[in-house]
Amino acid sequence: MTETFVIVGAGLAGGGAAATLREEGFDGRLVLIGTEPQPPYERPPLSKEYLRGESPFEQALLQPVDFYGENGIESRFGVRVIGVDAAEKVVELDHGERVAYDALLVATGGRNRRIPVPGIDLEGIYGLRTVADSDRIRAEISAGRKAVVVGMGFIGLEVTASLRQSGVEVAVVDRNTVPLRRVLGEEIGLVVAEIHRDHGTELIFEDKVAAFEGAERVERITTQRGHRIECDFVVVGLGVEPATELLAGTGVEIGNGVLVDEYLRTGVEGIYAAGDVANHYHPVFKRHIRVEHWQNALKQGSVAARNMLGRNEPYGEIPWFWSDQYEHNLQYAGFHSEWDELVVRGSTEVRNFVAFYRKDGRILAAVAINGGRDLRRSISLIKAQEEVAAATLRDLDFDLRTLAGAASLR
Amino acid sequence: MAEFAAVSGAGDLGEGEMRAFDVRGIKIAVANVGGAFHAFDDTCTHMACSLVEGDLEETTVICPCHGAEFDVTSGAVLQGPAKEPLATYKTRVDGGNLEVEG
Numbered sequence: 001m002t003e004t005f006v007i008v009g010a011g012l013a014g015g016g017a018a019a020t021l022r023e024e025g026f027d028g029r030l031v032l033i034g035t036e037p038q039p040p041y042e043r044p045p046l047s048k049e050y051l052r053g054e055s056p057f058e059q060a061l062l063q064p065v066d067f068y069g070e071n072g073i074e075s076r077f078g079v080r081v082i083g084v085d086a087a088e089k090v091v092e093l094d095h096g097e098r099v100a101y102d103a104l105l106v107a108t109g110g111r112n113r114r115i116p117v118p119g120i121d122l123e124g125i126y127g128l129r130t131v132a133d134s135d136r137i138r139a140e141i142s143a144g145r146k147a148v149v150v151g152m153g154f155i156g157l158e159v160t161a162s163l164r165q166s167g168v169e170v171a172v173v174d175r176n177t178v179p180l181r182r183v184l185g186e187e188i189g190l191v192v193a194e195i196h197r198d199h200g201t202e203l204i205f206e207d208k209v210a211a212f213e214g215a216e217r218v219e220r221i222t223t224q225r226g227h228r229i230e231c232d233f234v235v236v237g238l239g240v241e242p243a244t245e246l247l248a249g250t251g252v253e254i255g256n257g258v259l260v261d262e263y264l265r266t267g268v269e270g271i272y273a274a275g276d277v278a279n280h281y282h283p284v285f286k287r288h289i290r291v292e293h294w295q296n297a298l299k300q301g302s303v304a305a306r307n308m309l310g311r312n313e314p315y316g317e318i319p320w321f322w323s324d325q326y327e328h329n330l331q332y333a334g335f336h337s338e339w340d341e342l343v344v345r346g347s348t349e350v351r352n353f354v355a356f357y358r359k360d361g362r363i364l365a366a367v368a369i370n371g372g373r374d375l376r377r378s379i380s381l382i383k384a385q386e387e388v389a390a391a392t393l394r395d396l397d398f399d400l401r402t403l404a405g406a407a408s409l410r
Numbered sequence: 411m412a413e414f415a416a417v418s419g420a421g422d423l424g425e426g427e428m429r430a431f432d433v434r435g436i437k438i439a440v441a442n443v444g445g446a447f448h449a450f451d452d453t454c455t456h457m458a459c460s461l462v463e464g465d466l467e468e469t470t471v472i473c474p475c476h477g478a479e480f481d482v483t484s485g486a487v488l489q490g491p492a493k494e495p496l497a498t499y500k501t502r503v504d505g506g507n508l509e510v511e512g
Contacts, residue, residue: 042491044491049457059493294491295477298490320477322475322476322477324457324475329459329474329475329476372459372463372464372473372474372475373463373464373465373474376464376465376472376474376477377465
């Protein structure tokens with residue numbers, strides 16, 4: 001009897017999983033379901049080159065439009081899954097269709113966090129997650145207009161940079177003392193803040209939006225500390241919540257996303273998860289982590305697909321991502337929540353460095369600004385969880401590839 | 411008919427090294443893989459970063475900005491985010507000079 005695999009979520013993880021299943025020779029029925037009308041596409045350009053009108057949408061597509069039909073992948077784009085019956089092994093779609101599955105991959109990603117602030121429903125206030133969101137923001141962009149960006153996470157920062165590069169005046173409000181403080185710490189956050197200040201962005205820290213005001217459209221924001229900022233539009237970037245509600249009642253354990261083991265399996269037979277929604281056990285960090293980035297979605301989708309075919313392949317990629325802001329390229333690799341020492345290789349002043357987050361002498365993670373080569377060389381050090389002397393890391397003449405951890409993994 | 415242009419002494423580019431040269435206005439990278447010279451566009455097809463600023467691992471060049479990987483012998487994309495292959499160019503060693511067709 002022909003097997004049916006169903007993938008819910010047609011982003012990078014879901015779309016990549018569908019392609020991998022066919023590449024790996026799966027010849028059963030394959031159904032790919034996504035809420036957006038477009039076939040799977042990559043999201044990184046939405047806050048950067050696509051938002052600035054520098055690259056067409058087609059360039060973001062994961063596969064050519066015809067790929068799915070040509071490969072016998074039944075697409076249900078613009079369709080929402082409203083429930084999963086794990087006992088009957090059926091997914092229920094919002095247009096009434098029911099699809100029985102033998103294996104189910106949940107790759108539903110996340111949705112933007114909303115803030116309960118007065119005026120949030122005024123026109124001219126946007127989040128950014130989809131190409132439709134990016135199009136709406138893009139329609140607001142023209143030189144000399146004024147925007148407020150709420151939240152200096154990666155999306156807020158990238159949007160801010162794109163807006164400034166397009167001639168829009170930008171004021172940013174963030175509750176912390178520097179951007180990305182929770183992720184990168186005070187010292188590196190300050191470097192990022194200075195980059196934005198140098199590009200003429202007004203930075204308002206340790207403050208929160210009190211209200212969005214205007215008749216029908218937003219005209220200004222007020223903050224809890226009394227700032228009053230006139231604006232033509234607002235972009236809110238306050239992070240993402242994993243989209244897990246379709247699994248209610250299935251017995252799949254939910255906790256900061258869908259909990260899966262290192263094989264990306266949930267505790268319910270036949271159900272897998274990958275991408276932003278998956279809180280996966282990571283064999284290097286020996287804990288569950290949830291990652292909201294491109295490489296994780298791409299590679300996890302493929303590994304989940306192979307495990308649906310019975311491969312038993314653990315997912316142990318070191319998380320890695322980039323964030324381009326103005327002329328600067330920021331990259332991060334690893335995973336850290338706390339650290340006791342930050343070792344900087346290079347110079348934060350000239351914005352050319354890799355900084356290592358260490359705890360008990362071990363490198364947990366690294367961040368680079370305009371230091372991509374050394375950042376990539378650090379990934380094997382992170383994977384090896386090895387102790388490396390701080391002086392060695394700081395020595396620019398020392399080739400990181402020659403360290404034992406790096407050598408043994410090659 | 412494209413012509414060969416001398417870019418460097420053949421002995422100046424060691425094994426496992428790569429370097430970019432301006433060949434009639436185009437930045438062309440040359441990698442020495444086990445004594446064989448492979449020439450390709452230095453400009454990544456994804457976001458135009460210089461590939462010689464990245465790493466060369468055997469026949470794979472890794473972009474320093476976003477991690478795209480290309481096969482230096484064919485220009486083929488081995489790993490995204492790049493989607494378009496690199497142009498490649500013929501090389502030859504003539505009288506101790508490394509020459510690139512371009």
